[in-house]
Amino acid sequence: xxxxxxxxxxxxxxxxxxxxxxxxSLDAMTVPDGVSVRLIIADNDVTPSAGDLVRRLQxxxxxAILFRHAPARNISIARNACLDAATGDFAAFxxxxxxxxxxxxxxxxxxxxxxxxxxGPAQAAYExxxxxxxxxxxxxxxxxxxxxxxxRTGYTCNVLLRRASPLIAQRRFALSLGRSGGEDTDYFTAxxxxxxxxxxxxxxxxxxxxxxxxxxxxWLMKRRxxxxxxxxxxxxxxxxxxxxxxxxxLAAGKAGACFAAAAAVAWSAPRRNRLALRGIMHxxxxxGLLGVREITQYGDIDAAEGKADAA
Numbered sequence: 001x002x003x004x005x006x007x008x009x010x011x012x013x014x015x016x017x018x019x020x021x022x023x024x025s026l027d028a029m030t031v032p033d034g035v036s037v038r039l040i041i042a043d044n045d046v047t048p049s050a051g052d053l054v055r056r057l058q059x060x061x062x063x064a065i066l067f068r069h070a071p072a073r074n075i076s077i078a079r080n081a082c083l084d085a086a087t088g089d090f091a092a093f094x095x096x097x098x099x100x101x102x103x104x105x106x107x108x109x110x111x112x113x114x115x116x117x118x119x120g121p122a123q124a125a126y127e128x129x130x131x132x133x134x135x136x137x138x139x140x141x142x143x144x145x146x147x148x149x150x151x152r153t154g155y156t157c158n159v160l161l162r163r164a165s166p167l168i169a170q171r172r173f174a175l176s177l178g179r180s181g182g183e184d185t186d187y188f189t190a191x192x193x194x195x196x197x198x199x200x201x202x203x204x205x206x207x208x209x210x211x212x213x214x215x216x217x218x219w220l221m222k223r224r225x226x227x228x229x230x231x232x233x234x235x236x237x238x239x240x241x242x243x244x245x246x247x248x249x250l251a252a253g254k255a256g257a258c259f260a261a262a263a264a265v266a267w268s269a270p271r272r273n274r275l276a277l278r279g280i281m282h283x284x285x286x287x288g289l290l291g292v293r294e295i296t297q298y299g300d301i302d303a304a305e306g307k308a309d310a311a
Contacts, residue, residue, distance in 0.1 A: 005089050005109070006038070007036070007090045007105065007109075008038050008082075009038070009093075010094075011094060011095070012041075012075060013042070014045055014075075015045060018096060019050065019096045019097075020057060022100075023057050025100045026039065026061075027062050028102065029101075029102055031105060032106045032109060035105070038065075038066065040086060041068070042078040043067070043069050043070060044075060045073070046073065048067075050067075054067045068082070068085055075173075076172075076177060076178030077178060079156065079172075083172060089162070090161060092105065092159065093157070094158060095122075095206075098158070098206040098209075099207040099209075100206050101204075101206065101207070105204075107120065107203040108204045111201040112199070114199075115162065115198065116168055117159055117161050117198045118201050119200050119201070120159070121204070121206075122141060122142040122206050123205055123206070123207055124139075124140035125207050125208060125210060126140075126215065129212060130215040131216075131217075136270050137270035137273065139220055139273070140214065142155055142208065151192070151198040151199075152189065154187075155185075155188070156184040157206070157208065158204065160201075168191070177234075181230070182233075185227075185230050185231070224280045224284065225280050225284035228281040228284020228288060232284065232286065232287065232289040232290075233288035239289070244289060247289050255282035258276065258278045259276065262276040
């Protein structure tokens with residue numbers, strides 16, 4: 001007899017009615033035989049503004065839904081509340097404006113053997129009014145970065161965590177990064193540095209709608225700069241003395257090279273903007289290395305309408 005598998009699917013929410021679409025997509029999902037699912041929804045608002053919507057969803061969903069009020073306006077508090085409430089063999093995270101593909105959970109579980117965490121892709125879905133260069137370049141989709149054949153950090157918009165792993169069981173998201181973002185980069189970087197393994201399930205797709213508030217070069221600039229700040233402060237570990245000078249010089253040189261390359265391909269908007277954004281990210285690395293305070297991205301109305309992504 002196959003041992004039953006239990007999965008808690010965690011959704012952190014902040015003033016997003018799109019949460020209903022996320023839950024409906026999970027209801028439509030194909031659940032593998034022998035797998036049972038529960039949803040955990042953590043409301044990160046000061047008052048439990050999602051309460052009425054969640055109570056309606058509790059009467060409509062095929063799954064049991066556990067509701068937690070996890071104030072206030074710090075995404076790490078909500079993520080940790082989900083982890084504290086989880087009791088399943090696995091905990092999965094999906095964002096409150098994303099939709100799961102029918103085979104999402106099965107594809108994640110299929111890659112879970114021997115892994116502490118499994119990432120899936122978040123595929124951007126652009127509105128008709130989005131710039132053509134943005135759609136052609138697919139600037140908003142999220143996939144892991146591979147370094148020498150390994151994934152060394154991750155994100156929470158599409159991930160499965162093995163709760164029995166000793167590297168996962170007591171690990172929590174840093175409250176100090178819960179307003180700026182980068183808490184997931186910090187979490188998964190620490191996981192892999194401790195010897196954890198992150199796998200990738202390319203078929204575990206979630207849809208990630210891009211509203212008009214995010215479909216701009218200015219929004220992408222802010223996002224990339226913050227990603228660079230997180231990399232400089234968290235991943236590089238805030239070096240000091242000569243090491244700091246070397247890292248700053250390296251990042252500044254990379255930024256300059258990217259801006260020069262962008263100018264050289266100015267005729268191609270997707271290539272130009274991708275290189276320019278990479279230069280902005282390296283400028284963010286310089287900022288992070290020098291200890292400049294990171295941009296706040298969670299906890300206000302604009303953040304509810306936009307989205308803060310992992311580095």
